[in-house]
Amino acid sequence: GLQKQIAFLEKTIADAQAFDGKMSDAEKFERDYLVHVAQGQLFFLKDADFPHKNPAFYVGQLDPNVYISRPYADPATRMKAFISYAEKVPAAAAQIKANLKLPMPATFVKYGSAGFGGFADYYTGDAKAAFADVKDPALQKQFDEVAAKAAAAMKDLAAYVASQPGSADGWALGADKFSKMLLTNEAVDTPLDELERIGQTDLKRNQDALKAACATYAAGMTIADCMKKMGSDKPADGPVAEARRQLPMLRAFLVEKDLVSIPGTEQAQVEESPPYNRQNSAYIDIPGPYEKGLPSVYYISPPDPSWDKQTQLDFVPGKKDLLFTSVHEVWPGHFLNFLHSNRAESIFGKLFVGYAFAEGWAHYTEEMMWDAGLGDGDPETHIGQLSNALLRNCRYLSAIGLHTKGMTVAASEKLFKEQCYQDEGNARQQAARGTYDPLYLNYTMGKLMIRKLREDWTKGDKTKWKAFHDEFLSYGGPPIPMVRAAMMKEASPKAVF
Known part of the structure; x- marks a missing residue:
């Protein structure tokens, strides 16, 4: 149960920290890497108490897509x-119902x-369709019976959650x-007021760049109308087809400019996201790292x-948005990151790619x-x-505001629309996400730390970007x-922006 997992993580941290004798720098790095992974997981289990407070704790872990995709x-x-x-889903649904306060x-x-309702639809819809060609009547009958029970359990859980009145607050960590x-998660100890100032400075930098670009692209228009003009150039056959066209071009650009090594020959597929996982675009x-010859799938939500x-x-x-x-998700963002991490010398580097590292890198690559x-x-x-940069600026400031400064969801939504020029649907989604994903400031926070490290490591020499x-x-x-x-x-880890 949850207490066993907490005890396991606490013991893992204590055991790892006990190794403090003659260790090489690489061994110390591995130890500290493991400790941060365990401390980060422990924070959400124990300090934030997500299993009893936040349904997001369960939705990600219940994902059955691996069996289908x-x-x-x-x-x-x-x-x-x-x-x-699926046989275990009814018991899990009952436990989730009991756990959520x-x-x-x-x-x-x-x-x-x-999320829970999406699972119910998926079990009897896309999942069933995926196995339609299996010519085994007994197995198909068993599938139908089990999937129906799992779907009923998830529908019941979704209805139970939906029947709650829902409070106007209660998400803030403080x-x-x-x-x-x-x-614990990111080894960042920067005071919150300073973090907020850093975020506001980067927001203004991107707003100023947007004004300059709009002055050329949409002279005489407001910034909001300039953004609408950019957003109105939509792919005629939809974003999935457009993304499939973009990926080969992006990979070719990386090779032509020699910006980073591309290990392996893997390619990413592009599909519409499943119904239970559409809270992000x-x-x-x-x-x-131990799965060979399997596809990566870049999902785009309707x-x-x-x-x-x-x-x-x-x-x-x-x-253009x-x-x-596509840069962020595939070339040279997440997909390339994991081509490297899956080949890392460090076992923890293979297994645990942190939130700020992954999202910071992917967002860094856009600019x-x-x-x-x-x-x-x-x-x-x-x-x-x-x-895209402004979207992440508003995530950064919303995370701090929603969790430490009494910001309301409505105020966050307004911030996304008025300061970061996001459309109504995205603003609505992103403001809500900030309540249940307090670490979504990691996109901008990680990007800024990587940019600063690049400046310091290359000493401003662009020819060293690939090596960096x-x-x-x-x-x-x-x-x-x-x-x-x-x-x-440097002697010890320090967040530098």
């Missing part, structure tokens, strides 16, 4: 594995009911826990059908690619990059201050 075995074998998983914030209610979260699912038609239309990204989402010449100075392309990128990615995914200390030969 990854051909690690023949369909019949994977179908049997899915049945084994009420009342929950309204954003948690919506997230939980959508300043002390928020600071502890950053320290895009994400990528990547096989682990609009929420409950929104009005205009909000749904606005949610579909413009081509989507371009930098890096623009600076390297992606788009050849085209202002519309620059606006696409800045749209390869060295940075070789560590796998530990807290960025640990990578900084190793690369800069």
